[in-house]
Amino acid sequence: MSAAVNEPTLSPQTVAELHAIAARYPEPRSGLLPMLHLVQSVAGRITPEGIETCAEILGISTADVSGVATFYTMYKRKPVGDYLVGVCTNTLCAVMGGDAIFERLKDHLDIGNDETTADGAVTLEHVECNAACDYAPVMMVNWEFMDNMTPSSAVELVDDLRAGKEVTSTRGPRICTWREAERVLAGFPDGRVDEGPGAGHASLVGLALAREHGWTAPDPGSRESTGRTKDRPGGSGGSADTKQEAAAQADTSRAETETRQEEGKNE
Numbered sequence: 001m002s003a004a005v006n007e008p009t010l011s012p013q014t015v016a017e018l019h020a021i022a023a024r025y026p027e028p029r030s031g032l033l034p035m036l037h038l039v040q041s042v043a044g045r046i047t048p049e050g051i052e053t054c055a056e057i058l059g060i061s062t063a064d065v066s067g068v069a070t071f072y073t074m075y076k077r078k079p080v081g082d083y084l085v086g087v088c089t090n091t092l093c094a095v096m097g098g099d100a101i102f103e104r105l106k107d108h109l110d111i112g113n114d115e116t117t118a119d120g121a122v123t124l125e126h127v128e129c130n131a132a133c134d135y136a137p138v139m140m141v142n143w144e145f146m147d148n149m150t151p152s153s154a155v156e157l158v159d160d161l162r163a164g165k166e167v168t169s170t171r172g173p174r175i176c177t178w179r180e181a182e183r184v185l186a187g188f189p190d191g192r193v194d195e196g197p198g199a200g201h202a203s204l205v206g207l208a209l210a211r212e213h214g215w216t217a218p219d220p221g222s223r224e225s226t227g228r229t230k231d232r233p234g235g236s237g238g239s240a241d242t243k244q245e246a247a248a249q250a251d252t253s254r255a256e257t258e259t260r261q262e263e264g265k266n267e
Protein backbone atom coordinates (compact mmCIF):
# COMPACT_ATOMS: atom_id res chain seq x y z
CA MET A 1 0.00 0.00 0.00
CA SER A 2 1.36 3.45 -0.84
CA ALA A 3 2.14 6.07 1.81
CA ALA A 4 -0.59 8.29 0.35
CA VAL A 5 -3.23 5.62 0.99
CA ASN A 6 -2.05 5.30 4.60
CA GLU A 7 -2.20 9.02 5.20
CA PRO A 8 -4.64 9.95 7.94
CA THR A 9 -7.49 12.08 6.72
CA LEU A 10 -8.87 14.97 8.69
CA SER A 11 -11.76 13.72 10.81
CA PRO A 12 -14.97 15.71 11.27
CA GLN A 13 -13.73 16.56 14.77
CA THR A 14 -10.49 17.98 13.40
CA VAL A 15 -12.36 20.02 10.80
CA ALA A 16 -14.59 21.35 13.58
CA GLU A 17 -11.49 22.30 15.57
CA LEU A 18 -10.04 24.06 12.54
CA HIS A 19 -13.25 26.10 12.31
CA ALA A 20 -13.01 26.83 16.05
CA ILE A 21 -9.44 28.15 15.65
CA ALA A 22 -10.48 30.43 12.77
CA ALA A 23 -13.36 31.74 14.88
CA ARG A 24 -10.94 32.89 17.60
CA TYR A 25 -9.78 35.82 15.48
CA PRO A 26 -11.52 38.97 14.21
CA GLU A 27 -9.86 38.16 10.88
CA PRO A 28 -10.24 34.39 10.43
CA ARG A 29 -7.12 34.33 8.25
CA SER A 30 -5.10 35.14 11.38
CA GLY A 31 -5.82 31.59 12.51
CA LEU A 32 -3.86 30.00 9.70
CA LEU A 33 -0.66 29.38 11.70
CA PRO A 34 -2.31 27.44 14.56
CA MET A 35 -4.57 25.69 12.02
CA LEU A 36 -1.51 24.37 10.22
CA HIS A 37 -0.11 23.14 13.54
CA LEU A 38 -3.37 21.26 14.12
CA VAL A 39 -3.08 19.67 10.68
CA GLN A 40 0.42 18.51 11.60
CA SER A 41 -0.84 17.13 14.91
CA VAL A 42 -3.15 14.70 13.15
CA ALA A 43 -1.51 14.15 9.76
CA GLY A 44 2.14 14.23 10.83
CA ARG A 45 2.89 16.87 8.21
CA ILE A 46 1.21 19.50 6.07
CA THR A 47 -0.79 17.44 3.59
CA PRO A 48 -2.53 18.60 0.40
CA GLU A 49 -5.81 17.77 2.14
CA GLY A 50 -4.82 19.99 5.07
CA ILE A 51 -3.94 22.86 2.76
CA GLU A 52 -7.25 22.58 0.89
CA THR A 53 -9.27 22.37 4.09
CA CYS A 54 -7.60 25.42 5.65
CA ALA A 55 -8.06 27.39 2.41
CA GLU A 56 -11.73 26.46 2.22
CA ILE A 57 -12.43 27.39 5.85
CA LEU A 58 -10.61 30.71 5.56
CA GLY A 59 -11.88 31.61 2.09
CA ILE A 60 -8.37 32.04 0.70
CA SER A 61 -6.52 30.25 -2.08
CA THR A 62 -4.52 27.06 -1.63
CA ALA A 63 -1.55 29.05 -2.98
CA ASP A 64 -1.92 31.45 -0.03
CA VAL A 65 -1.86 28.54 2.42
CA SER A 66 1.03 26.82 0.63
CA GLY A 67 2.99 30.07 0.69
CA VAL A 68 2.76 30.16 4.50
CA ALA A 69 3.36 26.42 4.95
CA THR A 70 6.53 26.53 2.87
CA PHE A 71 7.86 29.76 4.38
CA TYR A 72 8.11 28.74 8.04
CA THR A 73 10.47 25.94 8.99
CA MET A 74 8.14 24.65 11.73
CA TYR A 75 5.80 23.37 9.02
CA LYS A 76 6.91 20.10 7.50
CA ARG A 77 6.05 18.75 4.09
CA LYS A 78 7.62 15.36 4.85
CA PRO A 79 6.46 13.04 7.67
CA VAL A 80 8.16 13.78 10.99
CA GLY A 81 9.17 11.16 13.53
CA ASP A 82 7.81 10.89 17.06
CA TYR A 83 10.58 13.19 18.23
CA LEU A 84 11.83 16.16 16.28
CA VAL A 85 15.38 16.59 17.53
CA GLY A 86 16.96 19.92 16.70
CA VAL A 87 20.58 20.82 17.29
CA CYS A 88 21.40 24.50 17.43
CA THR A 89 24.29 25.12 15.06
CA ASN A 90 24.10 28.87 15.15
CA THR A 91 27.27 30.76 15.98
CA LEU A 92 27.51 30.52 19.76
CA CYS A 93 26.22 26.96 20.07
CA ALA A 94 28.38 25.91 17.12
CA VAL A 95 31.60 27.07 18.75
CA MET A 96 30.52 25.64 22.11
CA GLY A 97 30.06 22.18 20.58
CA GLY A 98 26.83 22.28 18.56
CA ASP A 99 28.58 21.34 15.32
CA ALA A 100 30.26 18.37 17.02
CA ILE A 101 26.92 17.25 18.50
CA PHE A 102 25.21 17.42 15.12
CA GLU A 103 27.97 15.42 13.42
CA ARG A 104 27.91 12.80 16.19
CA LEU A 105 24.13 12.40 15.93
CA LYS A 106 24.21 12.09 12.15
CA ASP A 107 26.74 9.27 12.52
CA HIS A 108 24.96 7.61 15.42
CA LEU A 109 21.48 7.73 13.86
CA ASP A 110 22.78 7.15 10.33
CA ILE A 111 20.65 9.96 8.92
CA GLY A 112 21.30 13.44 7.57
CA ASN A 113 19.71 16.79 8.19
CA ASP A 114 15.90 16.75 7.94
CA GLU A 115 15.79 12.96 7.79
CA THR A 116 14.01 10.40 9.96
CA THR A 117 15.33 7.16 11.41
CA ALA A 118 13.98 3.97 9.85
CA ASP A 119 11.93 3.19 12.99
CA GLY A 120 10.15 6.54 12.63
CA ALA A 121 11.25 7.64 16.10
CA VAL A 122 13.63 10.53 15.48
CA THR A 123 13.80 13.28 12.89
CA LEU A 124 17.06 15.22 13.07
CA GLU A 125 17.53 18.79 11.98
CA HIS A 126 19.86 21.62 12.67
CA VAL A 127 18.14 24.70 13.98
CA GLU A 128 18.99 28.36 14.24
CA CYS A 129 19.46 30.28 17.49
CA ASN A 130 16.82 29.39 20.06
CA ALA A 131 17.53 32.45 22.19
CA ALA A 132 19.00 30.12 24.78
CA CYS A 133 22.65 30.97 24.15
CA ASP A 134 23.29 31.20 27.90
CA TYR A 135 22.89 27.42 27.97
CA ALA A 136 24.92 26.67 24.84
CA PRO A 137 25.14 24.27 23.23
CA VAL A 138 21.42 23.59 23.28
CA MET A 139 19.18 21.08 21.58
CA MET A 140 15.41 21.00 21.25
CA VAL A 141 13.16 17.96 21.40
CA ASN A 142 9.66 18.78 20.21
CA TRP A 143 10.42 22.40 21.17
CA GLU A 144 11.51 21.60 24.72
CA PHE A 145 15.01 22.70 25.68
CA MET A 146 17.91 20.39 26.35
CA ASP A 147 20.62 22.63 27.78
CA ASN A 148 24.41 22.37 28.02
CA MET A 149 24.55 19.29 25.83
CA THR A 150 27.60 17.27 24.80
CA PRO A 151 27.98 14.70 22.00
CA SER A 152 27.71 11.92 24.62
CA SER A 153 24.62 13.31 26.35
CA ALA A 154 23.02 13.87 22.92
CA VAL A 155 23.55 10.22 22.00
CA GLU A 156 22.13 9.11 25.36
CA LEU A 157 19.12 11.36 24.78
CA VAL A 158 18.20 9.97 21.36
CA ASP A 159 18.81 6.40 22.57
CA ASP A 160 16.39 6.96 25.47
CA LEU A 161 13.79 8.46 23.13
CA ARG A 162 14.07 5.54 20.73
CA ALA A 163 13.85 3.06 23.62
CA GLY A 164 10.56 4.63 24.71
CA LYS A 165 11.89 5.80 28.10
CA GLU A 166 10.30 8.83 29.72
CA VAL A 167 12.58 11.77 29.01
CA THR A 168 12.40 15.18 30.63
CA SER A 169 13.78 18.45 29.40
CA THR A 170 16.78 19.71 31.35
CA ARG A 171 14.35 22.45 32.44
CA GLY A 172 11.83 19.98 33.82
CA PRO A 173 8.89 19.31 31.47
CA ARG A 174 8.29 15.78 30.27
CA ILE A 175 8.90 15.35 26.56
CA CYS A 176 5.71 14.51 24.68
CA THR A 177 5.48 13.34 21.08
CA TRP A 178 5.81 15.77 18.19
CA ARG A 179 2.14 15.40 17.31
CA GLU A 180 1.12 16.15 20.90
CA ALA A 181 3.36 19.22 20.90
CA GLU A 182 1.81 20.36 17.62
CA ARG A 183 -1.64 20.21 19.18
CA VAL A 184 -0.46 22.48 21.99
CA LEU A 185 0.92 24.91 19.39
CA ALA A 186 -2.51 24.87 17.76
CA GLY A 187 -3.88 26.29 21.00
CA PHE A 188 -5.14 23.20 22.77
CA PRO A 189 -3.25 23.12 26.12
CA ASP A 190 -2.16 19.79 27.55
CA GLY A 191 -2.21 21.02 31.15
CA ARG A 192 1.56 20.90 31.53
CA VAL A 193 2.33 24.57 31.05
CA ASP A 194 3.58 24.91 34.62
CA GLU A 195 6.09 22.07 34.42
CA GLY A 196 9.60 23.49 34.74
CA PRO A 197 10.91 26.90 35.80
CA GLY A 198 9.97 30.22 34.25
CA ALA A 199 13.62 31.14 33.81
CA GLY A 200 16.79 29.29 34.69
CA HIS A 201 19.80 30.44 36.71
CA ALA A 202 21.98 31.37 33.74
CA SER A 203 19.24 33.54 32.24
CA LEU A 204 18.90 35.46 35.50
CA VAL A 205 22.59 36.21 36.13
CA GLY A 206 22.36 39.58 34.37
CA LEU A 207 19.36 40.56 36.46
CA ALA A 208 21.17 39.59 39.68
CA LEU A 209 24.21 41.65 38.67
CA ALA A 210 22.02 44.64 37.84
CA ARG A 211 20.37 44.44 41.25
CA GLU A 212 23.72 44.09 43.00
CA HIS A 213 25.05 47.23 41.32
CA GLY A 214 21.82 49.20 41.39
CA TRP A 215 21.59 49.36 37.60
CA THR A 216 18.21 50.13 36.10
CA ALA A 217 16.79 49.97 32.62
CA PRO A 218 17.00 53.24 30.71
CA ASP A 219 13.85 55.29 30.35
CA PRO A 220 12.94 54.92 26.67
CA GLY A 221 11.44 58.42 26.73
CA SER A 222 14.70 60.05 27.74
CA ARG A 223 17.48 60.43 25.16
CA GLU A 224 20.04 61.08 27.88
CA SER A 225 19.31 57.77 29.56
CA THR A 226 19.97 55.62 26.52
CA GLY A 227 23.22 53.72 26.65
CA ARG A 228 23.94 54.23 30.36
CA THR A 229 22.23 55.24 33.55
CA LYS A 230 23.09 57.80 36.17
CA ASP A 231 23.68 55.05 38.70
CA ARG A 232 26.16 53.17 36.64
CA PRO A 233 29.81 53.89 37.44
CA GLY A 234 31.31 56.20 34.84
CA GLY A 235 27.94 57.14 33.36
CA SER A 236 25.88 60.27 33.74
CA GLY A 237 23.72 62.49 31.56
CA GLY A 238 26.44 65.13 31.26
CA SER A 239 29.46 62.88 30.88
CA ALA A 240 32.14 63.31 28.25
CA ASP A 241 30.87 60.13 26.57
CA THR A 242 27.41 61.60 26.22
CA LYS A 243 28.81 64.78 24.72
CA GLN A 244 30.83 62.74 22.25
CA GLU A 245 27.68 60.84 21.26
CA ALA A 246 25.82 64.12 20.74
CA ALA A 247 28.68 65.43 18.59
CA ALA A 248 28.70 62.21 16.53
CA GLN A 249 24.93 62.50 16.07
CA ALA A 250 25.33 66.08 14.85
CA ASP A 251 28.05 64.97 12.40
CA THR A 252 25.75 62.24 11.05
CA SER A 253 22.85 64.67 10.60
CA ARG A 254 25.14 67.15 8.84
CA ALA A 255 26.45 64.44 6.50
CA GLU A 256 22.89 63.30 5.69
CA THR A 257 21.86 66.89 4.88
CA GLU A 258 24.87 67.35 2.62
CA THR A 259 24.12 64.07 0.84
CA ARG A 260 20.52 65.12 0.22
CA GLN A 261 21.67 68.49 -1.11
CA GLU A 262 24.18 66.77 -3.37
CA GLU A 263 21.49 64.39 -4.68
CA GLY A 264 19.21 67.39 -5.32
CA LYS A 265 21.88 69.01 -7.48
CA ASN A 266 22.31 65.85 -9.53
CA GLU A 267 18.60 65.40 -10.29
Ligand code: FES
Pocket residue numbers: 088089090091092093094128129130131132133136137138
Ligand atom coordinates in the same frame (compact mmCIF):
# COMPACT_ATOMS: atom_id res chain seq x y z
S1 FES B 1 23.25 30.20 19.28
FE1 FES B 1 22.24 28.42 20.02
S2 FES B 1 20.68 29.20 21.29
FE2 FES B 1 21.64 30.98 20.53
